[in-house]
Amino acid sequence: MSALPVPPSPTSVPSNVEALVRLMRGRRAVVLTGAGCSTESGIPDYRGPGTRARARNPIQHMEFLHRAEVRTRYWARSLLGWPRFSSAQPNAAHHALATLERAGHVQGLITQNVDRLHHAAGSTRVIELHGALAEVRCLTCHTREARASLQERLLALNPGFLEHVVEFRPDGDAELSTETLHAFRTADCLHCDGPLKPDVVFFGDNVPRPTVDAAFALLEEGDVLLVVGSSLAIFSGYRFVTRAAERGMPIALVNIGECRGAALANVVLEARAGEVLPLLAERLAQG
Numbered sequence: 001m002s003a004l005p006v007p008p009s010p011t012s013v014p015s016n017v018e019a020l021v022r023l024m025r026g027r028r029a030v031v032l033t034g035a036g037c038s039t040e041s042g043i044p045d046y047r048g049p050g051t052r053a054r055a056r057n058p059i060q061h062m063e064f065l066h067r068a069e070v071r072t073r074y075w076a077r078s079l080l081g082w083p084r085f086s087s088a089q090p091n092a093a094h095h096a097l098a099t100l101e102r103a104g105h106v107q108g109l110i111t112q113n114v115d116r117l118h119h120a121a122g123s124t125r126v127i128e129l130h131g132a133l134a135e136v137r138c139l140t141c142h143t144r145e146a147r148a149s150l151q152e153r154l155l156a157l158n159p160g161f162l163e164h165v166v167e168f169r170p171d172g173d174a175e176l177s178t179e180t181l182h183a184f185r186t187a188d189c190l191h192c193d194g195p196l197k198p199d200v201v202f203f204g205d206n207v208p209r210p211t212v213d214a215a216f217a218l219l220e221e222g223d224v225l226l227v228v229g230s231s232l233a234i235f236s237g238y239r240f241v242t243r244a245a246e247r248g249m250p251i252a253l254v255n256i257g258e259c260r261g262a263a264l265a266n267v268v269l270e271a272r273a274g275e276v277l278p279l280l281a282e283r284l285a286q287g
Contacts, residue, residue, distance in 0.1 A: 017276055019267045020252050021283045023224060024105060027250070030222030031097060032240050033111045033118070036229025036255055040091040040274045042084070043115055061205035064197060065139065071195055076184040078198070079154045079161055082147065085115065085133065093228065093273035094121035096281045101125065105284050107222050110215045112230060112237050114200045127215045129207050129236055131200035140194025150187060150196065157185040207236050219243060224250045228273045232260035241265075 035043070063070045098121040100106040108125035109118055114133045118126045137144045155161065161184070189196055201207055219225065225244040232238040241261040244251050252267040253259050254276050262268050269276055 016267065016269060017271075017279055018283075020254070020269060020276070020280060023250050023252055023267050024226070024280065024284060027105075027223035028107045028221065029100070029105060029224045029226045030107050030219050031109045031226045031228060032230060032237055033097075033109060033113060033228045034230025034232075034237060034255075035113060036231075037093050037111075037273050038088070038091070038113055038115055038117055038229070040093065040272060041088040041115075041117060043088050058203050061202040064202055068195075071197075072184055072186050073181055074198075075154065075186050075196075076158075076161075076181050079151065079158065079184075082133075082151050083162070086148065088115060088117065090117045090121035091274050093277045094118055094123070096277035097228070098122035099281045100277075100284070103281070103285060105281075106226075108218045110218060110240060112234075114198075125218070127211065127218060129201070129211060129215065131198075133198050133200060135199040136196045137199050138189035138192060138194045139197050141189060141192040143189055143191045144199065145190065145196070147198070153187040157187055158183075201236075215240065216243065219249075220247075222249065224252065227251070227253045227255065227259075227261065227265075228277065229255055231255065231258060 059070065059074055064074060094117050097106060097109065097118065101108070101123055108127070109123055110127045110129060111118055112129050114128070114130050116128075116132050116134055134147050135144050136147055136150050187196065188194060219240055225240065227237075227241065230237050232241060238260055241251060241264055245264045250267075251261065251265045252269075253262060253265045254269045254271060254273055256270055256272060259265075259268070
C-alpha cells in the first residue's frame with residue numbers, strides 16, 4: 001500500500017471550516033460517511049475525482065447470484081485485492097471521528113463503507129449500511145466465515161496466483177485478464193459446498209430493513225447531520241440527507257467533487273476529510 005499524502009499546511013484548509021465548527025458546537029452530530037473517508041487510507045473509490053474515467057461497472061447483485069462465471073471473476077479479483085484492502089489503516093479522518101465520538105460531539109456513525117476502518121480507529125457506534133468485507137456467507141445454508149480464512153483456502157487452491165500484476169479497484173477488487181480467470185478455482189462453503197458471497201450489499205440489492213431502521217433511529221437522536229466523503233449519488237445514503245432536511249436538521253457536507261445533497265446543506269466544504277475533521281475535533285475541544 002502506498003504511503004499516505006503529506007498533510008496540508010493550515011493555509012490550505014478551507015476558510016469555511018469555522019462555519020462547520022459553529023454548526024457543530026453544542027450539537028450532537030450523526031455522521032454519514034462514504035468512500036471519500038477511506039481514500040486517504042489507500043482504498044480507491046467509485047466516484048471520486050479521476051475515478052470515473054477508469055472505473056468499470058461494479059458487481060451486480062443478481063448477476064452474482066445466478067451466474068457462476070461472475071462469482072469466479074469476483075473471487076479471483078478479490079484474492080488479489082484482499083491483501084492490500086485488509087492491510088489498510090485508519091487515516092486522520094477516521095481517528096478524528098472516533099475522537100469526536102468520545103468527546104460527545106458525535107452520537108454515532110452511519111457508513112456506506114465496507115472496510116471496518118471506523119472500528120479500527122475506535123468508533124464504537126457504527127451502522128454499516130452495506131455490510132463488511134471482513135465476512136463471507138454461504139448463499140445456500142447462510143453459514144458465515146471470516147474473509148481472512150477464505151483467503152487462505154483460495155490461496156491453497158490457486159498457488160502462485162498472487163504473483164499476477166494487477167490494477168487495484170474499489171472494495172478489495174482488482175483488474176484481471178480473461179485468460180487468467182479460466183484457470184482460477186473458487187472455494188465453496190465448508191459446511192454444505194454452497195457458493196459463497198461477501199457479506200456486503202452489491203449494487204442492485206437492497207439494504208436490509210433492520211439496518212435501515214437502525215440508521216433512521218440513530219438519525220433521530222442527532223441535532224445535526226455531517227456527511228463525510230460521499231457524493232450521495234446512490235439512494236442508500238441520500239435518503240438520510242432528505243430525512244434530515246424534512247426534520248429541519250442542519251446539514252454539513254465535507255467532500256471532494258460534486259455532491260448530490262449540496263442544495264440541502266447549510267455548510268459545504270470541498271476538501272479532504274483528513275484535512276477538515278482533525279481541525280474540527282481540535283476546535284470543538286477548545287470549547
